[in-house]
Amino acid sequence: DAGVTQSPTHLIKTRGQQVTLRCSPISGHKSVSWYQQVLGQGPQFIFQYYEKEERGRGNFPDRFSARQFPNYSSELNVNALLLGDSALYLCASSLSGVGSSGANVLTFGAGSRLTVL
Amino acid sequence: GESVGLHLPTLSVQEGDNSIINCAYSNSASDYFIWYKQESGKGPQFIIDIRSNMDKRQGQRVTVLLNKTVKHLSLQIAATQPGDSAVYFCAEYRQGAQKLVFGQGTRLTINP
Secondary structure, three states: OOOOEEEOOEEEEOOOOOEEEEEEOOOOOOEEEEEEEOOOOOOEEEEEEEOOEEEEEOOOOOOEEEEEOOOOOEEEEEOOOOHHHOEEEEEEEEOOOOOOOOHHHOEEOOOEEEEEO | OOOEEEOOOEEEEEOOOOEEEEEEEOOOOOOEEEEEEEOOOOOOEEEEEEEOOOOEEEOOOEEEEEEOOOOEEEEEEOOOOHHHOEEEEEEEEEHHHOEEEEOOOEEEEEEO
């Protein structure tokens, strides 16, 4: 069975550009969460989506947005890129909302490494 | 403020020894505490979790201890193997916020 798949795996952008990252959850999983992991730090929560609705938002500026599609895949968009947006962007999926049956249901993808020059 | 932090950023152990990775947290309202392992080029991988109403939980070669009095969490890995080399994160789950809060991480290296 395929796990959480993310694309692209690596990308390079310049300041001011826009980027779209994609995530396909595990088959049957209806919830997708996005995390940003800056080098040397732990992941930080950006968004959670469940059944195509935003269920949680972290402390990130409005330049960050996301959506979930009817097939439960998700996109993360970042506008007006800054150097500080360089990070590994992780997508995680779960059957339902995190915590409904234990926090351990989150399965992470390998991430999309974004470099902003 | 709320935070999940780690006492040590790096830990080196001899192969076959036991490893203990520590974590401090500040939010006593968390529902779960989880340990993740992250290898180079991969996303975090779930190791073990513990509910906030428990003190100890054991898995295969791993044990998590929770001391709510001093808000301390630890991960014990028995008979450490080369494949255990990774960065280990503690995280707390806050159900109301529907998110995981991760600590900075501890890099575990295994000496042959």
